[in-house]
Amino acid sequence: MDEVELVEDDWVDTAPPRTRPAHHPPRGPVPWRRYARRWWPVPVVVAAAVTLADLGIGTVEQRAYLTAQELPQVAVAVGPDVRAVELENGTRVAWAGREVAGVYLSSSWDDSGAESLVATDPDSDEQLWEAPVVSDFSNGNAFTTTDCWAESGQIACWSAVAVYDTAGTTTLTRARLFQLDPTTGARHDDTPLPAETAVIGTGDHRITATVRDDQRIEVTARTLDGTVRWQAILDPLRDARDVYSPMRLQVVGDAVVVSSDRGAWALDLVDGHTLTFGSSVGPARQDRLAVEGAAGAQVSGPDGRITALGIARRLQLSVDDGSVPQAEFVLDQPHGELSGLDTTTGEPLWSTDTAFRAETSVILLDDLLIGTVPQGVLALDATTGAERWRADVSPSADFSLQPVTDGRHVLVLGDRDEGTEVVALDLRTGTRMWTAPMPPDLRQLAVDQHRLFAFGDRAAYRLS
Structure with a gap:
């Protein structure tokens, strides 16, 4: 039988756990250790470790808390x-950040609506620099859309400025592609683009979408040296909807999503073939895609499996720790019904007529689905839909x-x-x-x- 030596050391680290941004992996086990100086067989050691893990600050609840603290929305x-x-x-609050080229990059807006990119140190949260996206932004009926990614050690950004009128009609006025030094925020390689052009990068290649003269959308993937990997031509859809933003590209799992007022498509990142399309396409849970179109709302999985949502709306989870990964949670407001759908079978996991007030700002954490009801806050078991608690x-x-x-x-x-x-x-x-x-x-x-x-x-x- 395999044997190991355990050494007793009743040292306990009393320092509070350090919170780290979600893009850093957990530092390891909870801060305590106990050993017993004896020779013990391996199975006994494993049993002891499991038992001790539930003692003191090493409880299951404490470990769940430390795991939750890795999520940036916590x-x-x-x-x-x-x-x-x-x-x-005048203090600017930065939102919607993520790590790009070693810095935590966020967007912030001043009172006029002008956007700046703010870089902070991902460990200390200390601001490193701030770079304006558009220096001459002065039209109160305008807004910017910006996406950034890491590319050859730099921060590459696409940005478009759009102007809208009282009827909600949007007109693109300019689009640009530029790079920022991740250390200083210095801007270089600033290149103007055709107005109806969107760009996104994956690190080793760029994807560009441009509206052609015939109103079709040309999508091209190129390596960084300019070599074309694939090209797709997209015809406008009949059920397209007016969107209150410029055309935009987004990488979701192994797909690139094209969103525009001519329609929305998800294309395969490797060869550009169409995975799904509709009036809108966006990210769902676990790299799935949420699609709305003539056939109604549905969710498309990486394996091509389609789950119909009917007239229900997916819950917009403000916190999602990955509990019940096969599920999408949907709210049918007209009928006051909340359901969990199994995307591997298309069948309901559960359904309840105790629905949340809205499909936004719902927390999924530690197998609990938490939202608001008219009289307070409600927590449901995310696996069964059973009520776990209710607070007035x-x-x-x-x-x-x-x-x-x-x-x-x-x-x-x-x-x-x-x-x-x-x-x-x-x-x-x-x-x-x-x-x-x-x-x-x-x-x-x-x-x-x-x-x-x-x-x-x-x-x-x-x-x-």
Whole structure:
């Protein structure tokens, strides 16, 4: 029998766990270790390890919390002493970030709507630089759309500026392709593009979509030296919808998605053949694609399997830890029904007439599906649909019960006699753990890169 020596050491690391952005892998086991100085057979060692893992700060709950903290949409832990610090006038809050070429790159907008790219250190959260996307942005009826990716050690970006009128008609005024130095943010290789042109990169090649004179869309994939890998010509669709943004490309798993007012398509990244199409195509869970078109709403999997959604809308998960990976969760608002659909069979996993108020701002964490209902917050078992807990919270405003989480608690804004308060519910039981008073004008909580924010009628706040 294999034998190992275990050495007893009752050292315990009392330092709090360090929160790291989601693009870093977990640092390893929870911070404790115990060993016993004896010769023990391997099976006994394994059993001891499993038992000890559930002791002290090494509990299953603690490990689940540390795993949740790796998700960027999960806030750093807060407690009843949390305070709201008003952001100074002009302070820019960056959103929708991800790691690109070794920096955490986010977009922010000033009061006029002008966009800047903000780079922060992914370990320290220290801002490294800020680069304006468009320096002459002055039209209040205009907006920018920007996508960036890593390419040859640089940050490559496509950006388009569009102007819209009172009827919602959008006109592209300019599109550009440029590069930024990831260390300094210095801009170079700034190249103007035809107005109706979108570009996205994968690191080793670029994909370009351009509207031709005949109104068809030409999509071309080229290596970085300009060699054409494939080309596709897309005819406008009859069920296309007006979209309130420029044409855009997006990489979803092994597909590139083309979105435009002429239709939407998903093309294979390797050879460009059409995987699916409709009036809109976008990312769903687990690299699946959500498609809307003449045949209704459906989800298309990487294996080509189609799951029909009918008239229901997919839940937009603000936090998704990958629980129940085969499931898509859909809300049929007209009938007040919430369902979990098995995308491997197309059959319902479960269905309940206790539906959430909206299909947005729903948390999926540790097999719990958490959203709001008219009288508070509801948690369902994501596998069975069974109610796990329900908490009555009086909302401070229409949108104040959109939940966020720090991995241990579900946080919402509730009403109190003196104004507004943060209400912390235990993630697993719904028990009210604590409350903290807040400025009376707060209406909504939000999380970005583990930072917890609150927004009110007159100001924005950082909660810590």
